[in-house]
Amino acid sequence: MNSQSKAEFLELNFSAIRLAQHGALIREDNKYTLDMKALLENNHEAQDYFLQHPEEVREHLCRSLEVFTNSKEIERFKIINFSYLHPISVLRVDHIEKLVKVQGMISKTTKVIALTILKKWECPSCGTVITVQGPKEPTKCSCGRKGGFKAFFTKFADIQEIELEELQDNLEDKQPQKIRVRFMYELCDKNISGLLQPGNKIEVIGIVEKIQVFKTKQKDEEEIFEYRVNAYDMNSLEEKYNDTYISEEDEKLIREIAYNKPLEQLANSLAPSIQGHTEIKKAIVLQMASGVKRLKGDGSVVRARSHILICGDPGTGKSHMAKCTKERMPKSYYVSGDSSTKAGLVAMTGKDELLNQWCVKAGALSKANDSILVIDEADKLSDEDRAGLHTPMESGEILVDKADIHTRLKADCSILAIANPKEGMFDLEDPNKTITKQIDLPPALLSRFDLIFVMTDEIDEANDSSIVDAIYLGSKQESIISIELFRKYITYVRKHHPKRREELITNIKAFYNKVRGQSIAIGTKMKGMPITPRHIEGILRLAEANAKIRLSEYVEEEDLKVAQDLFFNSLLKLGMDEKTGLFDFARIGPGRTLNKRTKCKVILEVIKSHEEKYGKFVPAELVKSGSIEHGVDISEYDELISELKKAGELFEPRNNQLQRI
Numbered sequence: 001m002n003s004q005s006k007a008e009f010l011e012l013n014f015s016a017i018r019l020a021q022h023g024a025l026i027r028e029d030n031k032y033t034l035d036m037k038a039l040l041e042n043n044h045e046a047q048d049y050f051l052q053h054p055e056e057v058r059e060h061l062c063r064s065l066e067v068f069t070n071s072k073e074i075e076r077f078k079i080i081n082f083s084y085l086h087p088i089s090v091l092r093v094d095h096i097e098k099l100v101k102v103q104g105m106i107s108k109t110t111k112v113i114a115l116t117i118l119k120k121w122e123c124p125s126c127g128t129v130i131t132v133q134g135p136k137e138p139t140k141c142s143c144g145r146k147g148g149f150k151a152f153f154t155k156f157a158d159i160q161e162i163e164l165e166e167l168q169d170n171l172e173d174k175q176p177q178k179i180r181v182r183f184m185y186e187l188c189d190k191n192i193s194g195l196l197q198p199g200n201k202i203e204v205i206g207i208v209e210k211i212q213v214f215k216t217k218q219k220d221e222e223e224i225f226e227y228r229v230n231a232y233d234m235n236s237l238e239e240k241y242n243d244t245y246i247s248e249e250d251e252k253l254i255r256e257i258a259y260n261k262p263l264e265q266l267a268n269s270l271a272p273s274i275q276g277h278t279e280i281k282k283a284i285v286l287q288m289a290s291g292v293k294r295l296k297g298d299g300s301v302v303r304a305r306s307h308i309l310i311c312g313d314p315g316t317g318k319s320h321m322a323k324c325t326k327e328r329m330p331k332s333y334y335v336s337g338d339s340s341t342k343a344g345l346v347a348m349t350g351k352d353e354l355l356n357q358w359c360v361k362a363g364a365l366s367k368a369n370d371s372i373l374v375i376d377e378a379d380k381l382s383d384e385d386r387a388g389l390h391t392p393m394e395s396g397e398i399l400v401d402k403a404d405i406h407t408r409l410k411a412d413c414s415i416l417a418i419a420n421p422k423e424g425m426f427d428l429e430d431p432n433k434t435i436t437k438q439i440d441l442p443p444a445l446l447s448r449f450d451l452i453f454v455m456t457d458e459i460d461e462a463n464d465s466s467i468v469d470a471i472y473l474g475s476k477q478e479s480i481i482s483i484e485l486f487r488k489y490i491t492y493v494r495k496h497h498p499k500r501r502e503e504l505i506t507n508i509k510a511f512y513n514k515v516r517g518q519s520i521a522i523g524t525k526m527k528g529m530p531i532t533p534r535h536i537e538g539i540l541r542l543a544e545a546n547a548k549i550r551l552s553e554y555v556e557e558e559d560l561k562v563a564q565d566l567f568f569n570s571l572l573k574l575g576m577d578e579k580t581g582l583f584d585f586a587r588i589g590p591g592r593t594l595n596k597r598t599k600c601k602v603i604l605e606v607i608k609s610h611e612e613k614y615g616k617f618v619p620a621e622l623v624k625s626g627s628i629e630h631g632v633d634i635s636e637y638d639e640l641i642s643e644l645k646k647a648g649e650l651f652e653p654r655n656n657q658l659q660r661i
Contacts, residue, residue, distance in 0.1 A: 010060045013046040016068035019061070025077075032065060032074075037081035051084070054099035054207050058232065075157075075185045079205050079233045088166050089177040091227050095208040102229060103203040103237065107178065108163035108361040109196050110352050112188050120153035158188035161352070162196055164204065164229075168333060168367070180228040181206070187231055198347065199366025199410050201237040206230050246488050253485060254492050258551040263562065266489065266549065269481040271324040274317040279569045280453045282562070283308055284321070287414050288329050288372065288490045289548045291541030292497050305414040306541050307393055307448060309378070311439050312455030313425050318418045322374045325416060328486045333368035333413075337377035337385075345375075346388040347409055349402050360400055365392050365411035378417035379440040386445050389415070393448045417449070450538035451570040498547035500540075500555050507560055512536055539563045600640055602630045604649065607660050617657040 012018065016032075019025035024038040040047045050057045062074045086100040116135040123130065126143040135154075140146050160183045166176040181204050183196070195202065210225040246254075257265055267281035286306065293304040312318045326334040335345065346363045364373055375381075392398055396412035421438045439446070446452065481489070540555075542563035547555045606626035610618045628634055641658075644650035651659045 006056075009049070010056065013043055013049070014057050014061050014064070016061065016064040020068075030069075031078065033078040033080055034061070035080055036083070051099050053097075054232070055097065076187065076232065082205050085203075087177075088164065088179050089174070091179065091208055096210055096227075098208055099205070099232075100208055100229065101203060101205045102164065102179065102181075103201070104164035104166050104179075105168075105201050105367060106162050106196060106198050106362065107165040107367075108352070108359050109198060110161045110357045110359045112158050112160045113357065114156045115159045115184075116154055117157045118155040119151055121149040121151050123149055157184050159184050160188050160196065163361075164202070165367075167201065168331060180211070180226070181231055182228060183231045183234065187234060192234060195234075195236050197407070197409055198360050198362030199369050203235050203237055204229055204231050205233045207232070246492055250485070250488050251492070254489050255551065257481065257489065258493075258549070262489075262549045263546060265481060266486065269486055270328065271317065271321045272480050274321055277317075277321075277455060279566060280310060280321070280455065283451050283453065283542075283566050283570070284325055284416065285549065286542050286545035286563075286566075287416065288325070289493050289545040290414065291544040302537060303394075303396060303412075304541060304544075305396065305412065306450045306538065306545070307415045307417075309417045309419065309441075309446070309449040309452045310455060311419045311421060311452070314420065316455040318420075318455060319376050322376050322416060322418050325372065326374050327483055328490070329372045330487050330491055331368070331371035332374060333364050333371070334374045334376070335364045337375055337380035345381075345385060346392070346398050346411075347400050349400070349405055358405055360405055360407060360409070362409060363398075365389075365398060365413060366409045368413040369410045370412055372414045372416055375415060375417045377420070379419040379422075383442075386442060389445060390448065393445075415449075450535075450541065451566060453570050493548040493551065496548045496551060498544055498552055498555050500544075504555065504557065504560060507557060508536065508540075511539075511560075511564055535567070539567050542566060596640065596643070599627075599632045599636070600644055600649070602632055603627045603637075603640060603644065604660060606630065607650075607658055611660075616659050617653060618659070620652075620656045620658050623658050 016025060019034070019039070020027070022038060022042040024035050024042060026033040026035060036047065036050075039050070058077075061077065065074045065077070066072060082101050084099075084101055086095070086102055088102050088104055091100065091102075117133065119132050119135060121130045121132065121138055122128070123141040123143060123145055125145045126141065128141055128143065130138045130141065130149065132138050137147070137149055137151070141149070162181050162183070163178050164181050165178045168176070183192070186192070206229040209228050209230050211228050213224045213226050263282055263285060264278075266285045267278055270281045270284060287308055291304040291306065294302045296302060310318055310321070323334070326332050344363050346365055348361045348363065349358055350361060351357070352359045392411040392413075393415060396410070398409040398411045400407050400409060419439055419441060422440050423438065539560070540563070543555050543559040546559040546562045550559070552559070603623065606623050607618050609626070610622055614622075624637060627637060632640065641650065645652065649661055651661050653659055
């Protein structure tokens with residue numbers, strides 16, 4: 001196609017008037033949209049030409065729009081119904097200067113900066129105006145002059161660049177590929193630029209171009225390039241779960257499951273090779289479905305996310321269960337605590353190698369936004385890494401204040417954490433060894449989990465035989481829901497928002513009062529640390545999730561019953577003080593347990609009883625012997641003395657003497 005016929009072809013097929021006549025060009029609020037579907041229906045050859053020569057078509061259509069609308073400098077038009085999706089990993093040399101659509105998650109962003117796109121120079125000798133694309137000075141004028149030209153006009157454009165990473169669901173266990181994307185002109189305005197935050201999912205339509213990775217002065221050095229997409233248009237991919245890929249047949253299967261004990265079916269299908277632990281599997285399924293986000297009267301938000309911690313003996317299948325969760329939960333993310341840092345979990349800042357500007361790079365919490373972040377080996381995280389989890393777990397946000405960057409990133413995800421006991425195996429028989437002591441996680445972090453489960457390697461002949469059968473014979477259950485249908489089921493139910501019935505408040509009040517009442521010893525003033533409103537919110541989230549699983553319009557009593565049973569089998573079970581029979585939540589969180597408080601009180605009373613004879617300074621040997629006589633175990637005496645000193649209730653002014661404060 002020669003230059004004349006090319007110009008005629010462009011005018012015939014891509015003039016603003018012609019496209020508007022065929023319904024392919026739509027005007028709305030002085031903005032223009034090119035409908036690729038209408039273009040294809042009207043002229044297949046024109047659409048093919050646009051895909052192969054997008055920059056020519058863009059320039060021609062923009063100039064045509066300027067004449068058609070009597071406007072100046074139209075650089076962009078929106079594109080809709082563009083169906084040619086290209087995975088980032090398939091972009092090759094053949095795609096350079098072609099129009100593509102890519103989808104992914106933003107892993108890094110730069111700030112908006114100005115770029116010189118055009119300069120006009122005047123020749124001092126003849127007065128000729130030379131227009132040059134970019135900032136470089138022209139080398140020669142038509143009159144023969146070389147250099148010394150005077151710049152008198154510069155045209156700038158706002159630009160912002162991001163790094164786009166392939167979506168987790170499309171990877172199939174492969175390394176995620178990334179590509180740079182450049183936004184210019186109107187795509188840098190505050191409405192669009194505000195969406196370009198690390199962790200957000202977007203789709204981009206643009207031209208593939210090459211950019212040099214590095215430059216050297218050596219003549220024989222190789223020229224190496226990487227790909228970049230110069231964006232024409234951008235659309236946000238809502239992280240709300242939709243049913244675009246769920247067929248009528250899928251919906252029929254989903255409803256069949258929903259009407260026949262769905263929680264049991266899904267739990268049995270979560271990690272079918274792991275025998276037992278049904279309560280834990282049910283809790284994870286409800287975590288996948290999530291509760292309903294609600295606004296309080298003061299404007300604050302009650303989170304819909306549930307956080308679960310699973311601690312277990314080696315070989316009980318914790319990691320396998322975590323990986324099965326990752327496979328079945330759409331948009332989820334998996335990390336291991338022994339190879340993750342705070343920057344990898346939360347966010348990091350660094351210099352962008354191309355623009356030399358500070359930028360933010362998203363961590364795993366943002367990448368798992370609106371899904372589940374699975375943290376295996378959570379006990380291997382450093383103290384600094386754990387501290388980075390506190391705010392996101394409660395508020396669903398990450399605050400970045402470093403390198404002159406002050407921003408908030410979305411981290412509205414549930415956390416499924418897997419941990420091991422400090423000593424290799426759990427000791428649940430010794431009442432003095434609380435969960436807090438046996439798990440290498442701080443109490444402040446433990447308190448943020450809605451449910452905490454312990455997986456112990458118990459000796460049970462029947463269960464052990466079934467495990468051997470499953471391993472040796474490879475037996476399969478016929479009722480197992482496939483991974484694909486499981487994912488579709490979760491996707492389908494998450495868009496439901498069951499309502500709460502007012503009459504259920506009586507049930508909730510009775511449960512709350514009952515459990516809090518069981519933290520007080522009858523006939524005494526001693527009490528353990530009771531459950532709090534935070535725990536009630538966690539139970540309601542689980543009840544709402546169960547209603548979603550059933551595709552119910554309302555949260556019913558059966559949903560509350562499921563949530564309460566899970567609560568009893570996790571936190572309440574671990575919070576039971578076997579010596580007193582009371583619920584004492586200090587056993588799984590911060591604070592001193594009821595058992596310890598009782599024994600500390602005994603020690604202080606023994607010191608007080610000797611003060612009349614010895615004064616303020618009581619011999620330590622007398623305190624020790626007197627405390628043991630009143631029921632304090634000799635094995636825990638030194639630890640109790642140490643805790644009283646740390647709490648400022650006891651002082652050792654001299655060797656072998658103790659004083660009450």
